[in-house]
Amino acid sequence: MEKASKIVSAAVLGKDFETVFVNGNAYVINPPTIHKIAGFGYYLSDLEEGNTILDMLRSLKDIGAASRALSWLIKGDESLCEELSKGTLDEVVEALSIGFSMISAENFYKLSVLAKNVALLTAKQKQ
Numbered sequence: 664m665e666k667a668s669k670i671v672s673a674a675v676l677g678k679d680f681e682t683v684f685v686n687g688n689a690y691v692i693n694p695p696t697i698h699k700i701a702g703f704g705y706y707l708s709d710l711e712e713g714n715t716i717l718d719m720l721r722s723l724k725d726i727g728a729a730s731r732a733l734s735w736l737i738k739g740d741e742s743l744c745e746e747l748s749k750g751t752l753d754e755v756v757e758a759l760s761i762g763f764s765m766i767s768a769e770n771f772y773k774l775s776v777l778a779k780n781v782a783l784l785t786a787k788q789k790q
Contacts, residue, residue, distance in 0.1 A: 681765060683737075683758035686750035690737050692762045700766065702735030703759075708782050716763050720756045729755045736762040 681692045695703075706729075711722035723729045730747035733755050737743055747755060 679765075681761050683761050685733070685747050685754045685758055688746070690743070690747075690758070692737055692758075692765065694765050695736060695762065696739070699735055699739050702739065703732040703762075704777075706732035706735070707759075708779060717756075717760045720759050720763070723752070723756060726752050726755060729759065733759050733762070 713719035734743035
């Protein structure tokens with residue numbers, strides 16, 4: 664109960680954010696909206712299975728997709744993609760992990776499964 668009260672109070676006061684660093688620059692991640700979650704989920708549909716979210720994120724090999732996903736998480740669009748791609752893949756993955764920590768793991772897992780299902784549906788040809 665105390666934790667829930669603190670979360671609600673932080674949201675009301677605007678203190679529910681995380682700061683991440685990529686390529687020496689600081690970026691603020693606010694709790695993701697459905698719009699942001701859909702945007703970064705689009706670029707993370709190729710994640711491999713893992714025991715933790717960080718394990719899944721570490722399966723990313725493409726800085727372009729990772730930086731687009733992070734841009735969506737920070738800004739709600741791809742406007743920071745080029746700037747973020749100048750950082751290392753580890754920095755971007757760590758920032759994504761911090762952003763994901765603001766979403767319940769159960770919701771992320773559901774999003775991941777849905778994204779894979781959508782990818783399969785769009786990739787299959789009608790017979």
